[in-house]
Amino acid sequence: MKNLSLEVLLSQYTTFRIGGNAKYFISVESAEQLKEAVLFVQEKSLPFFVLGGGSNLLVSDDGFFGVVIKINIVGIEWKNVSDSSVEVLMGAGENWDDVVALSVARDLAGFENLSGIPGTVGAAPVQNIGAYGSEIKDTLSFVEVFDTTKMTTKILRVEDCAFGYRDSVFKTGEGKKYIVVRVCCVLQKNAKPNISYKDVSAFFAKNNIAQPSVRDVRNAVLEIRRAKLPDLNVYGTAGSFFKNPVVSQEIFLSLKEKFPLVVSFDAGEGQRKISTAWILDNICKFKGHRVGGVGVYQNQSLVLVNFGGGTSKEIINLASEMKECVKKNTGIDLTEEVVMLGF
Template sequence: MNLKIQENVPLAELTTFKIGGNARYFAEINSIDELVEAFEWVKDKGLGYFILGGGSNTIFNDEDYLGLIIKMNIMGFEVINEDESSATIKVGAGEDWDETVKRTVDMNLSGMEALSGVPGNTGATPVQNIGAYGQEVKDTIYFVEVYDTKQNKVTKLSNEDCNFSYRDSIFKSSERGRYIICFVAFKLSKEKAEIPQYKDVINYFKDKNIINPSLQEIREAILEIRKNKFVNPSIMPNAGSFFKNPKVSKEIAEKIMLKYPDIKLYPEDTKIFPNPDGTYKLAAGWLIQEAGFKGVELEKVRIDPNHALVLENKGGASQKDLMDLVDKVKSKVFELFEVELEIEPVVI
């Protein structure tokens, strides 16, 4: 057996939130053959498993995980198709996401530049259909090569098969745990990229007097803006945005707009967005701020004083500390706005 199984591996250090007990069993997977071996081993032992990428969207339990943690390290970056207007690139699940974006931008291929700086690995990007500054990874995913644990075989899923939606896909919901993503193929454009139509990005180029930025300049802008906006997990452990922006009915949205006349409709401000289907999307950070939670601390966790959407581990926090604060936030927001907040990271 090539596969190396380690025992009692601390999990907190493998995540950006730095919470969690030990993994009873832990394996780093560098090839599909090793993945198949890992599944045979798990089946043989009658154990459960959990797939881990960069750990930037995972909150482990305080108790030990009794099954096998499978850390996906499959590498690779290969152009598999190219024509005058596009190129398709197949990338290993273990490749660092921002490095993948950097390489495509260096090749002058557009489509994922606004996703520069999102932490984690390439294999996790389809799971919650990562998005930022108007781009979602679903817009460039051509196919996903997976190991299907139900059929015990490697197969390809088309973009449509993945059923992508806002921060969601079959990998996170209906088929959670079934497919292990080994490679992701992205179809990228050779056409010039547009400036993402977001206030921060527009202002960045206005300040610099750049009217027609290159792809490289757009990537640099996004990285610079994110540096000031997101809390660096190596300084204050966190998992990025902790709640999804909730979708609400027209009735609820109208009630909120009546109660909070200062809330402006998109595009003047970005707290409430009308959806094409008549519903509205609300900024979760605004709801949490209005509920008075900005900067609030509970045990060893807190809500960032500047970013109401970012929950942080002040050092030595437990999952229980975190979930106690989450419960308080959720119930206050519901009491005030009749809006149910949904957690974005995966909580084990």
């Protein structure tokens, strides 16, 4: 088997820089190699895990007794589909932000609000990446997947992907049989960028930019992110550790009665998305909290960081402490945004 290694240290493949060994590790550069890797998994009767950039992942200190399949399928094709739109077909192993930069350089609108998100193209539809008022589902046309039960590739249209807030079919029991091979999105020419998100519109108001270009939006988003999020060259992190809970209007109102300043957003269908960061900062006072080698990032409480030498055990203990505090004070059960491997 090409590109097969044994006992590979996974911490070097995750942005948290935490985690033990994978029993087997296979890098794949094409759908054909992916098929061979899945055949290897079946032959060994072991569990498998699909790895992109490891930026939404916490790996156990004990590692993973199975096969890690690292997706390195590259290639980007641009196709004019109308006077106003361009289709971009991207290999799952392409770096997401590199593709965003290329689309912005072509003055195409659609990806710019998703600037600066680490990781690969293939993982983007898995959690329906989102930031600053955009999600990948807004531009997605179809996903080419490898079906590990039928051992063939197939196309899933956007309506087949069951996209939700940080959610998709790929996270469900049924959808876990799919491995993303390529993603196709449609971007707009000469379109007005979406600057409706509060932080983005405030940035342009402050800088007196009335009609920002897609390039201006990318630069603004990158600047806003730099101020809020840790530098991956300095800290280990997987970004937001928890999701923002979506609650009914009734639960929201009782929370608001207890905490009048609670920050929330409209989540549609009469529901509210509550800011977990606000709860962690204002009720639980976790900002900057440090335990051993890990802690809560001082500029954004949703983000847990490894200061160096941190372990998955320390992260899990800290996360449990945070969940308990939120539950005790608000009744809300936080759920993890980060994917866990080997626990």
